[in-house]
Amino acid sequence: MSVSRRDFLKTAAAASALSALGIRGEARAADADTRWVKSVCRYCGTGCGLYVGVQGGKVVAVQGDKDDHNAGFLCLKGFLLPQIMSAPDRHLHPLVRKGNGFQRASWDEAMDLVTSKFKEAIQKFGPDAVGFYGSGQALTEESYVANKLFKAGLRTNNVDGNPRLCMASATAGYVSTYGKDEPMGCYEDIDHADVFLIVGSNTAEAHPILFRRIVRRKETGRNVKVIVLDPRRTPTSRIADLHLAFTPGTDLAIMNAMARVLFAEGLVDDAFLRDHVAFGEGQEANKTRAAYETFLADYTPQKAAAIAGCHAEDIVTAARWFGEKGRAAMSMWTMGLNQRTKGVWANNLVHNLHLVTGKIGLPGSTPLSLTGQPNACGGVRDGGALSHLLPYGRLVANDKHRAEMEKLWKVPAGTLNPKPGLATIDLFRALEEGKLKCMFVMCTNPGQSLPNVDRYRKALRREGAFVVVSEAFHPTRTSELADVVLPAALWAEKEGVYGCTERRYQLLERAVSPHGEARPDFDILCDLARRLGQEKLVPFKTPEDAWNEILQVAKGTPYDFSGMTRERLRESHGLLWPMPAVGHPGTKRRYVRGEDPFVPADHPQRVKFYGRPDGRAVVWLRPNKPPEEVTDAAYPMVFTTGRVIEHWHTGTMTRNCQELRHANAEALAEIHPQDAARLGVQTGDLVQITSRRGAEKFRTKVTDTARVGLVFVQMHDDQRMCNRITNDAVDPVSRQPEFKICAVKVEKA
Amino acid sequence: MRTRNAVLGVGTATLVVAVLWIGIVACAGPGSGRRTAAPAQHPEVDADLETCAACHAQATPEIVAQWSQGRHGLALVECVVCHGSTGADFRPRPESTGCRACHPREASSVTRGNTTKRCFECHTAHTLRAEGKASPHGAATGSRGQP
Numbered sequence: 077m078s079v080s081r082r083d084f085l086k087t088a089a090a091a092s093a094l095s096a097l098g099i100r101g102e103a104r105a106a107d108a109d110t111r112w113v114k115s116v117c118r119y120c121g122t123g124c125g126l127y128v129g130v131q132g133g134k135v136v137a138v139q140g141d142k143d144d145h146n147a148g149f150l151c152l153k154g155f156l157l158p159q160i161m162s163a164p165d166r167h168l169h170p171l172v173r174k175g176n177g178f179q180r181a182s183w184d185e186a187m188d189l190v191t192s193k194f195k196e197a198i199q200k201f202g203p204d205a206v207g208f209y210g211s212g213q214a215l216t217e218e219s220y221v222a223n224k225l226f227k228a229g230l231r232t233n234n235v236d237g238n239p240r241l242c243m244a245s246a247t248a249g250y251v252s253t254y255g256k257d258e259p260m261g262c263y264e265d266i267d268h269a270d271v272f273l274i275v276g277s278n279t280a281e282a283h284p285i286l287f288r289r290i291v292r293r294k295e296t297g298r299n300v301k302v303i304v305l306d307p308r309r310t311p312t313s314r315i316a317d318l319h320l321a322f323t324p325g326t327d328l329a330i331m332n333a334m335a336r337v338l339f340a341e342g343l344v345d346d347a348f349l350r351d352h353v354a355f356g357e358g359q360e361a362n363k364t365r366a367a368y369e370t371f372l373a374d375y376t377p378q379k380a381a382a383i384a385g386c387h388a389e390d391i392v393t394a395a396r397w398f399g400e401k402g403r404a405a406m407s408m409w410t411m412g413l414n415q416r417t418k419g420v421w422a423n424n425l426v427h428n429l430h431l432v433t434g435k436i437g438l439p440g441s442t443p444l445s446l447t448g449q450p451n452a453c454g455g456v457r458d459g460g461a462l463s464h465l466l467p468y469g470r471l472v473a474n475d476k477h478r479a480e481m482e483k484l485w486k487v488p489a490g491t492l493n494p495k496p497g498l499a500t501i502d503l504f505r506a507l508e509e510g511k512l513k514c515m516f517v518m519c520t521n522p523g524q525s526l527p528n529v530d531r532y533r534k535a536l537r538r539e540g541a542f543v544v545v546s547e548a549f550h551p552t553r554t555s556e557l558a559d560v561v562l563p564a565a566l567w568a569e570k571e572g573v574y575g576c577t578e579r580r581y582q583l584l585e586r587a588v589s590p591h592g593e594a595r596p597d598f599d600i601l602c603d604l605a606r607r608l609g610q611e612k613l614v615p616f617k618t619p620e621d622a623w624n625e626i627l628q629v630a631k632g633t634p635y636d637f638s639g640m641t642r643e644r645l646r647e648s649h650g651l652l653w654p655m656p657a658v659g660h661p662g663t664k665r666r667y668v669r670g671e672d673p674f675v676p677a678d679h680p681q682r683v684k685f686y687g688r689p690d691g692r693a694v695v696w697l698r699p700n701k702p703p704e705e706v707t708d709a710a711y712p713m714v715f716t717t718g719r720v721i722e723h724w725h726t727g728t729m730t731r732n733c734q735e736l737r738h739a740n741a742e743a744l745a746e747i748h749p750q751d752a753a754r755l756g757v758q759t760g761d762l763v764q765i766t767s768r769r770g771a772e773k774f775r776t777k778v779t780d781t782a783r784v785g786l787v788f789v790q791m792h793d794d795q796r797m798c799n800r801i802t803n804d805a806v807d808p809v810s811r812q813p814e815f816k817i818c819a820v821k822v823e824k825a
Numbered sequence: 826m827r828t829r830n831a832v833l834g835v836g837t838a839t840l841v842v843a844v845l846w847i848g849i850v851a852c853a854g855p856g857s858g859r860r861t862a863a864p865a866q867h868p869e870v871d872a873d874l875e876t877c878a879a880c881h882a883q884a885t886p887e888i889v890a891q892w893s894q895g896r897h898g899l900a901l902v903e904c905v906v907c908h909g910s911t912g913a914d915f916r917p918r919p920e921s922t923g924c925r926a927c928h929p930r931e932a933s934s935v936t937r938g939n940t941t942k943r944c945f946e947c948h949t950a951h952t953l954r955a956e957g958k959a960s961p962h963g964a965a966t967g968s969r970g971q972p
Contacts, residue, residue: 137922140926148927150927151902155906155927291899722903735910738905738910759874
């Protein structure tokens with residue numbers, strides 16, 4: 077029985093309804109018969125440890141792991157994980173397209189079809205006629221097998237994945253500044269930080285358990301300051317001592333101005349700059365400190381404030397708090413910086429602040445990029461499952477790296493193609509152009525999550541294109557476009573490793589059997605390899621077999637986690653690499669003498685940025701540049717997208733939780749009251765938002781948390797898709813699209 | 826459009842009382858000192874665009890304020906986490922087993938024999954503070970490696 081709230085409050089019948097309703101049992105109850113299996117949350121990149129409660133072969137409960145970094149805490153999505161396992165749209169049987177619909181098929185029929193289509197495309201058009209589009213949600217062993225099969229078996233580097241939409245700019249930022257990917261700090265730094273610079277991140281909603289830890293630090297630390305740089309006043313701003321709101325796309329000017337203040341007020345660390353820092357412009361570290369200071373001269377707080385639409389004194393305050401001597405400063409950021417056509421530069425500018433103040437590699441002083449997916453770091457970035465990468469820091473375009481991998485993978489020299497494959501947007505454009513004939517999409521939903529999505533939805537259904545989707549749910553906005561939909565096992569139904577934001581690797585143990593005929597993606601990939609004649613390359617019987625090979629592939633690299641045997645992963649509550657030997661405690665802070673095993677114990681300084689040939693991190697001269705698309709008379713408002721706490725990614729999982737649907741029913745267009753008055757709309761009114769690429773209708777939420785001239789829509793709604801509107805222009809280095817900023821017009825519908 | 830004001834403005838006096846009663850009981854939690862003879866249920870409501878807290882900010886403002894200013898409010902542990910959704914899924918009195926999902930260490934440290942002591946005997950619902958009381962959690966309180 078369901079009534080609208082209006083009806084409920086209007087009618088006297090509600091009084092009797094109170095007694096008519098039954099009492100619900102405790103769905104999440106666990107008792108003495110519950111078997112608890114160690115795992116990790118399925119959602120964001122925080123990587124919260126938890127136990128899965130199993131009764132009668134079903135997941136009935138979860139409980140946070142008190143011995144993991146999250147100290148037992150889970151956010152509301154994690155708390156409600158059991159509901160996703162038996163969701164009504166779990167995909168249970170292979171499906172093959174027949175006309176405009178699907179027909180149930182056996183695994184053999186479906187896989188035979190996939191095999192024949194991939195073989196045919198490769199024979200007729202060459203290896204680059206096929207591609208794999210993977211996921212930061214796949215297990216490490218799954219991404220590893222896909223990467224190996226496609227790059228070394230099928231001999232195409234067209235292996236990319238949704239981390240390209242998410243973390244590519246953070247990766248390129250770390251690599252360009254320090255020479256190696258991945259953060260050098262850890263979550264424990266939160267407990268030591270005196271100042272938090274949170275920029276382009278709604279941590280409270282996107283990474284709630286880390287936000288909780290920041291809150292705790294603010295409560296217990298001495299005069300802890302939180303600076304939030306965000307155009308919107310999000311829930312993260314509730315703990316901000318300074319919320320510096322600005323015009324979207326102008327934060328490069330703000331961060332350069334902060335650096336200028338640091339120099340002007342003597343807050344830089346001269347010794348650190350002398351010993352550990354180089355300066356560069358473009359792609360060359362060929363500048364001097366003097367050149368950098370000259371470059372910064374143009375970024376007065378007043379000028380930056382004029383560009384950014386903020387107060388100059390707030391920029392000065394932020395810089396002073398960040399730079400105050402003797403206080404630890406920690407920065408955190410995510411898609412607000414990464415999903416930009418200047419995303420890599422924005423990342424560089426955050427690193428600059430740490431490098432000029434020397435606030436890096438010390439407890440509480442670190443630049444920590446927050447990751448959006450549970451295994452984007454461990455599986456895809458570290459595992460090298462992107463089109464330009466090979467496993468564990470190696471590059472496709474590097475002759476030595478390819479030779480190493482050919483030896484490790486026991487394939488003939490010259491097997492690996494020296495030309496990088498296509499990054500995500502280019503991969504889907506190749507599908508659009510007919511150059512890519514077959515695509516395997518695994519554990520992700522590009523039919524909803526790509527920017528300018530209607531363009532690529534057409535590409536997925538192009539005549540002659542053959543698209544395989546392996547998914548735990550059906551229909552999704554991608555599986556509905558597929559030629560074959562394979563039922564994938566979900567989360568607690570399979571075993572493997574996740575690696576989260578802080579280089580922490582954790583084992584997810586299998587708790588229950590897969591629903592229906594579903595199979596783990598690992599098994600699907602191994603089966604595909606056998607059918608394609610690659611069983612020698614992919615001989616694995618279990619994920620543990622693959623993990624043991626991965627340990628060998630990572631050995632001797634800066635990632636070396638040889639100490640993370642399967643047994644140790646089972647016993648532990650997360651291990652941080654580098655961990656080059658069994659018995660090694662793991663590394664909380666990279667590049668730090670006494671902590672990082674790759675910094676010699678007798679190194680004369682406290683840090684060594686060994687990722688770069690000269691051991692120096694680079695302060696980059698990155699000028700302020702506008703976003704790809706700026707507002708004009710025809711498209712006068714800025715459109716941005718992001719997360720809400722109740723949902724995750726494309727909602728395939730969270731929309732299966734009744735409580736989460738109840739708490740946040742649909743994507744709304746959040747508009748400032750001034751804009752609402754100008755447009756003549758009120759909360760609840762339908763508006764159409766139109767960009768140069770597409771349009772979508774949303775109901776309006778008028779709120780002063782928005783910024784004048786800015787409209788925000790959450791990214792999770794599969795019916796009201798914000799990505800019909802977003803921009804598919806990409807950062808020239810990271811190839812990450814600019815989801816965060818485009819120009820739109822908003823009209824009452 | 827079902828704005829909050831419109832919805833709340835049309836209720837009869839009886840129903841407002843009923844809703845307030847529901848809210849108080851729903852939010853009181855076990856051991857809060859406000860006991861009722863039988864657990865109330867929250868009718869299944871099409872919330873439309875509103876959250877539980879948005880409606881209850883009118884219906885039970887004190888409770889929403891306590892939640893909002895408390896740890897759960899700051900951490901966005903929303904009403905649905907402890908109380909479930911409306912209708913048959915509604916839990917007027919959150920069980921301690923629910924607390925255990927996120928607070929396993931604390932829940933494990935307050936046992937009497939084999940029975941988990943109910944969290945809300947000390948932690949006043951919604952504020953969740955346990956002021957002036959000696960902690961029974963001992964060294965178990967807090968977080969691993971965290972203050």
